[in-house]
Amino acid sequence: MAEYRCTVCNYLYDEAKSGTSFSELTNDWTCPVCNSPLSMFMLHTNTSEDDPKLEKTVSDVLAEQMVECGIQYVFGLPGTSALGIVEAIRKNKNIKFLQVRHEQTAAFMASAYGKLTGQVAACLTVAGPGATNTATGLYDAKLDHSPVLALTGLVKRQMMGPGSFQEIDQHSFFEPISVFNKILMSQEQTTSLITLAVKHALLERGVSHISIPNDVQKLSYDAPVIPFEKRLPSLAIAPSSELISQAAAVINQALRPVIISGYGALGQGANLLKLAKKITAPIVTTFRGKGVINEDHELYVGGHGTIGSTSASKLVQQSDLLIVIGASFSDMTQIPEKKTIQVDIDPMMIAKKYPVEVGLWGNSSEVLPKLTALVSANINTEYMEQIRSLKKEWLALLDKEADPDASPLRPQYIIKVLNERLPADSVISLDIGENGWWFGRNFWMKESQKMVMSGYLASMGTGLPGAMAAQIAYPGRQVVCITGDGGFSMVMSDFLTVVKNKLPIKIFLFNNHQLGMIMQEQKVENYPHWETDLYNCDFAEYARNCGGVGLRVTEAAELPVAVEKALASNEPVIVDIETDPRRFVPSR
Numbered sequence: 001m002a003e004y005r006c007t008v009c010n011y012l013y014d015e016a017k018s019g020t021s022f023s024e025l026t027n028d029w030t031c032p033v034c035n036s037p038l039s040m041f042m043l044h045t046n047t048s049e050d051d052p053k054l055e056k057t058v059s060d061v062l063a064e065q066m067v068e069c070g071i072q073y074v075f076g077l078p079g080t081s082a083l084g085i086v087e088a089i090r091k092n093k094n095i096k097f098l099q100v101r102h103e104q105t106a107a108f109m110a111s112a113y114g115k116l117t118g119q120v121a122a123c124l125t126v127a128g129p130g131a132t133n134t135a136t137g138l139y140d141a142k143l144d145h146s147p148v149l150a151l152t153g154l155v156k157r158q159m160m161g162p163g164s165f166q167e168i169d170q171h172s173f174f175e176p177i178s179v180f181n182k183i184l185m186s187q188e189q190t191t192s193l194i195t196l197a198v199k200h201a202l203l204e205r206g207v208s209h210i211s212i213p214n215d216v217q218k219l220s221y222d223a224p225v226i227p228f229e230k231r232l233p234s235l236a237i238a239p240s241s242e243l244i245s246q247a248a249a250v251i252n253q254a255l256r257p258v259i260i261s262g263y264g265a266l267g268q269g270a271n272l273l274k275l276a277k278k279i280t281a282p283i284v285t286t287f288r289g290k291g292v293i294n295e296d297h298e299l300y301v302g303g304h305g306t307i308g309s310t311s312a313s314k315l316v317q318q319s320d321l322l323i324v325i326g327a328s329f330s331d332m333t334q335i336p337e338k339k340t341i342q343v344d345i346d347p348m349m350i351a352k353k354y355p356v357e358v359g360l361w362g363n364s365s366e367v368l369p370k371l372t373a374l375v376s377a378n379i380n381t382e383y384m385e386q387i388r389s390l391k392k393e394w395l396a397l398l399d400k401e402a403d404p405d406a407s408p409l410r411p412q413y414i415i416k417v418l419n420e421r422l423p424a425d426s427v428i429s430l431d432i433g434e435n436g437w438w439f440g441r442n443f444w445m446k447e448s449q450k451m452v453m454s455g456y457l458a459s460m461g462t463g464l465p466g467a468m469a470a471q472i473a474y475p476g477r478q479v480v481c482i483t484g485d486g487g488f489s490m491v492m493s494d495f496l497t498v499v500k501n502k503l504p505i506k507i508f509l510f511n512n513h514q515l516g517m518i519m520q521e522q523k524v525e526n527y528p529h530w531e532t533d534l535y536n537c538d539f540a541e542y543a544r545n546c547g548g549v550g551l552r553v554t555e556a557a558e559l560p561v562a563v564e565k566a567l568a569s570n571e572p573v574i575v576d577i578e579t580d581p582r583r584f585v586p587s588r
Helices: 058-068 080-091 103-117 129-133 135-143 170-174 187-203 241-253 269-279 310-318 364-374 381-401 411-421 434-442 463-473 485-500 516-524 539-546 558-568
Strands: 003-006 012-014 041-044 073-076 096-099 121-125 148-154 178-183 207-213 257-261 283-285 300-303 321-325 340-344 358-361 427-430 450-452 479-484 506-511 549-553 573-578
Touching: 058 080, 058 187, 058 207, 073 103, 080 096, 080 121, 080 148, 080 207, 103 121, 103 129, 103 135, 103 148, 103 450, 103 463, 103 485, 121 129, 129 148, 129 170, 135 148, 135 207, 148 170, 148 187, 170 178, 170 207, 178 187, 187 207, 241 321, 241 340, 241 358, 241 364, 257 269, 257 310, 269 283, 269 364, 283 310, 300 310, 300 381, 310 381, 321 364, 340 364, 381 411, 411 434, 411 506, 411 558, 427 434, 427 463, 434 479, 434 506, 434 516, 450 463, 463 479, 463 485, 463 506, 479 485, 485 506, 485 539, 506 539, 506 558, 539 549, 539 573, 549 558, 558 573
Parallel strands: 073 096, 073 121, 121 148, 148 207, 178 207, 257 283, 257 321, 283 300, 321 340, 340 358, 427 450, 427 479, 479 506, 506 573, 549 573
Antiparallel strands: 003 012, 003 041
């Protein structure tokens, strides 16, 4: 006797229990739960993972190999052309699936997870529109060198080519995005392709993509996983001692050296400080390099570039040597052409824009201690006094800008309140827009905090997915999303995902009713202010409608209380803050 399941409501018709064969039912019979017609029922096969008689499929082996390669999380949406993989993940207790509302969110989450942890997470979508919807998030991973595994369903092999339903040329579509891009065409490729995909993603720091045709997913296949341990080489790369000696000799001649620390130096705060103290050098960071050391340290003088401090800018301008570590020389960072020592794990980054005095290809964790050991101690009291004085002036300016009496609230004041109250081990997901500009300029990070953002792609809408990934990666830490009304509204449907999964994310929403950064750019280029106004809902009420906590702030006095209330909550919270859209206003 067989079982049949309603594809609308999942009601199970059991021939044995009912006493009537399904084939004997008349055409006017309907589902007793949802009244769907007989035609909506399909033969149901027991897929209990506890049934030893069940045959394994390609998808089952694929999921097992993903686990062996260290993948713990898959973000995505189930759909017709990926149901074999979805079912395999459901049955595998060692991998977790998080359903999102839009594939872009899944890709952004996987990218953020890679940036925060250095490990691979996967995103899973169906063929066609599901695959194309991941493009923005995967380009974010590509440009910021985040390891990601993208899995997409594909039409059946026999349907590839003539233009069947939801068929696109997925291989060509993903080719410019990926460091590894394959179609799994036969059972025998399963374990090797997954292993290679993860290896490429980790070593080349990018997106690996595999399309799996619908029919291949369900083919019977049983094979042992390939061990992943010891498949990765050591990345403890260091240049020759001769080159390090040359770099040390150049540093020894400098009277006003400045260290510029980028994303590639994160985690090396102690080593950076040893070098900086020994040669009396201020530490400047790129935007993504924020938090490499505690930013209240006297040697930290701020960021450089579009979010830069006056202290950092002046010291870089007056320097006679730049020591640039793990920075990509983005045009937003605006590192000038000067006498330079450069350290980077990517050889293509060495002398990317300008010739350098000495280029040290290697891992900063390996290079910095060796370089510090060889340089001569240089305690420059006069230089140190200038560093302290310039930083003091910069902090005084920031404090003056953070006017607690202004209405609507000044973004500088909002950042100041967050700066004073966010925990020392908080994880901050930053969206793109005016909110991010103010954070980069005015927030002073601690080394124990983490920050994730969309760097080179600078895509709006990354704040919420980044926070979701952060809360999954660090469930015991306070995770904060700093976003604007423009960026948040692009992905706000996935706040329902946050509530559903009980992710206690705190969202601080700078609501200036504008695409604020674009408005500023129109102003700079002498264009009229046009089509940047935003028509918004009540975001606090939206949070409550979704099942979370919603707080609304319209006056400066309300902000500290709202921030503390949000941080004390164990539920998802949106703090909707009425924010002044103007970048700077005349002082009173």
